[in-house]
Amino acid sequence: MLRVAVPNKGALSEAASAMLAEAGYRQRRDSRELVMVDPENNVEFFFLRPRDIAVYVGAGTLDVGITGRDLLMDAQVDAEELLPLGFAKSTFRFAGPIGDFSSAAQLEGKRLATSYDGLLREYLAELGINAQVVRLDGAVESSVRLGVADAIADVVETGSTLKAAGMEIFGEPILSSEALLIGRRGVTPPPGVEVLIRRLHSVLVARQYVLLDYDVPKTLMEKATALTPGLESPTVSPLRDTDWVAVRSMVEAKDTNRIMDELYDLGARAILVSSIHACRI
Numbered sequence: 622m623l624r625v626a627v628p629n630k631g632a633l634s635e636a637a638s639a640m641l642a643e644a645g646y647r648q649r650r651d652s653r654e655l656v657m658v659d660p661e662n663n664v665e666f667f668f669l670r671p672r673d674i675a676v677y678v679g680a681g682t683l684d685v686g687i688t689g690r691d692l693l694m695d696a697q698v699d700a701e702e703l704l705p706l707g708f709a710k711s712t713f714r715f716a717g718p719i720g721d722f723s724s725a726a727q728l729e730g731k732r733l734a735t736s737y738d739g740l741l742r743e744y745l746a747e748l749g750i751n752a753q754v755v756r757l758d759g760a761v762e763s764s765v766r767l768g769v770a771d772a773i774a775d776v777v778e779t780g781s782t783l784k785a786a787g788m789e790i791f792g793e794p795i796l797s798s799e800a801l802l803i804g805r806r807g808v809t810p811p812p813g814v815e816v817l818i819r820r821l822h823s824v825l826v827a828r829q830y831v832l833l834d835y836d837v838p839k840t841l842m843e844k845a846t847a848l849t850p851g852l853e854s855p856t857v858s859p860l861r862d863t864d865w866v867a868v869r870s871m872v873e874a875k876d877t878n879r880i881m882d883e884l885y886d887l888g889a890r891a892i893l894v895s896s897i898h899a900c901r902i
């Protein structure tokens with residue numbers, strides 16, 4: 622039975638379970654459940670702290686898991702990225718009181734607070750900067766005001782937490798993070814992982830793409846399909862009016878309105894958009 626680690630709390634937890642449920646796996650009903658078997662898919666889910674997931678996967682006691690790229694790198698274990706999952710997107714950055722710092726080089730000899738000390742120490746070593754790392758569990762943005770650090774390295778999404786604390790980012794981004802499916806480094810993934818990856822990938826595609834249908838005069842078909850090339854090739858079907866054809870193609874959801882406008886301007890009509898419920902690409 623495939624053993625899969627799923628975050629039990631925090632920013633990753635709900636989205637990870639929602640994605641697995643969308644991929645056809647059973648998920649727990651009660652947030653206190655620690656283990657759950659999905660006999661139909663031959664998978665056992667272990668609900669663990671996101672920070673610990675890379676440790677279990679790296680040790681090989683669990684086959685794969687969902688965690689953040691920042692947490693994976695922080696853990697410094699024998700685990701690697703199998704598939705990026707497109708949620709919990711954030712950057713990991715230096716920040717300090719407004720006006721205090723403008724580059725990472727100015728951190729030499731300073732006190733730096735973070736919850737990601739493994740990741741930070743490695744990055745500082747790469748830059749050749751000697752700074753004192755102060756490891757905190759969370760709410761790192763308060764550490765400077767409270768006098769235990771001069772600057773911080775933390776997860777930034779919208780930047781509103783930093784702003785509220787009177788801080789600003791500085792220096793290059795340390796890391797771009799998102800949720801990942803991870804596996805043990807250097808081992809052939811056990812049976813079942815391939816299907817899990819294919820299913821999760823399909824959820825990503827179903828979320829990212831829509832299905833576009835339209836009718837277009839045969840004479841404009843080449844120009845129209847150039848706008849909607851699809852993943853492999855668009856479906857073109859005859860219509861009763863032999864001067865027209867019907868086209869069906871997948872397009873990226875974010876481009877839908879622009880493409881519809883361009884198709885309409887070209888002469889396409891009856892342009893319809895439908896969402897993709899599930900797929901295998």
Ligand SMILES: Nc1ncnc2c1ncn2[C@@H]1O[C@H](COP(=O)(O)OP(=O)(O)OP(=O)(O)O)[C@@H](O)[C@H]1O
Pocket residue numbers: 630631632633671672688689690691692709710711759776777778798799800
């Ligand atoms: N505001 C956010 N936006 C996007 N991703 C986030 C955000 N906060 C944390 N993350 C991501 O979630 C993961 C952290 O998981 P974690 O469970 O520690 O989140 P958390 O919300 O900080 O939980 P907690 O603080 O309760 O421990 C990391 O990969 C991090 O990049």
Ligand SMILES: O=P(O)(O)OC[C@H]1O[C@H](OP(=O)(O)OP(=O)(O)O)[C@H](O)[C@@H]1O
Pocket residue numbers: 632758759760761762775776777778779780781782783
């Ligand atoms: O840029 P923003 O959109 O403001 O989001 C970033 C904040 O979100 C997370 O905090 P969380 O609420 O998890 O608290 P924590 O710092 O105690 O983990 C993270 O640690 C940052 O503090």
Ligand SMILES: [Mg+2]
Pocket residue numbers: 759
């Ligand atoms: Mg947090």
